[in-house]
Amino acid sequence: NAGVTQTPKFQVLKTGQSMTLQCAQDMNHNSMYWYRQDPGMGLRLIYYSASEGTTDKGEVPNGYNVSRLNKREFSLRLESAAPSQTSVYFCASSEAGVRVNQPQHFGDGTRLSIL
Amino acid sequence: EDKVVQSPLSLVVHEGDTVTLNCSYEVTNFRSLLWYKQEKKAPTFLFMLTSSGIEKKSGRLSSILDKKELFSILNITATQTGDSAVYLCAVIYTGTASKLTFGTGTRLQVTL
Numbered sequence: 001n002a003g004v005t006q007t008p009k010f011q012v013l014k015t016g017q018s019m020t021l022q023c024a025q026d027m028n029h030n031s032m033y034w035y036r037q038d039p040g041m042g043l044r045l046i047y048y049s050a051s052e053g054t055t056d057k058g059e060v061p062n063g064y065n066v067s068r069l070n071k072r073e074f075s076l077r078l079e080s081a082a083p084s085q086t087s088v089y090f091c092a093s094s095e096a097g098v099r100v101n102q103p104q105h106f107g108d109g110t111r112l113s114i115l
Numbered sequence: 116e117d118k119v120v121q122s123p124l125s126l127v128v129h130e131g132d133t134v135t136l137n138c139s140y141e142v143t144n145f146r147s148l149l150w151y152k153q154e155k156k157a158p159t160f161l162f163m164l165t166s167s168g169i170e171k172k173s174g175r176l177s178s179i180l181d182k183k184e185l186f187s188i189l190n191i192t193a194t195q196t197g198d199s200a201v202y203l204c205a206v207i208y209t210g211t212a213s214k215l216t217f218g219t220g221t222r223l224q225v226t227l
Binding site for chain 2: 004033035040041042043044045048058090103104105106107108109
């Protein structure tokens with residue numbers, strides 16, 4: 001059972017470079033999320049997608065863009081990487097809706113370093 | 116501003132001890148509180164609590180929610196070295212996608 005799959009697992013970028021983090025889930029979940037995790041800060045929501053075709057900003061969206069490509073896939077793009085974006089990025093999904101309480105399930109993360 | 120606060124920040128115990136981890140929250144439109152365990156990689160789901168006063172149990176782990184006082188506790192009895200991890204508390208609130216607000220976590224280390 002794959003669950004939530006993130007690629008790549010590790011990446012080193014130079015300041016100003018761009019890259020896309022990929023996320024796919026095979027649980028037929030409606031909602032998908034991108035978080036970053038920094039020491040002492042916990043997990044912070046960058047963007048989320050309540051359902052296919054919709055995306056919304058979370059707590060820390062600046063410097064990022066997202067695409068909900070289809071129901072399975074939700075990508076996160078850094079257009080011009082900055083050292084402040086060095087972090088571990090997690091993708092999550094849930095069978096969430098307005099009236100549904102369901103936990104989010106997480107991928108293994110992408111460790112991103114910006115030099 | 117929505118806030119989730121966990122205490123203690125870190126804890127070292129001996130194998131066999133019982134530990135209690137705390138989570139307090141200030142969130143508008145609260146729906147549920149979740150506990151996750153994070154070892155080296157992905158946070159893994161432990162419990163979701165929606166109703167006040169009802170204990171959830173799974174083996175040596177249990178959790179309870181107090182919606183009046185706005186907190187939850189996670190208990191681990193007879194701790195083992197495999198319980199060493201960061202334990203994350205998160206609150207889910209009303210929105211189009213049931214967004215989570217996380218605390219910063221409690222780092223638990225269980226020693227022999």
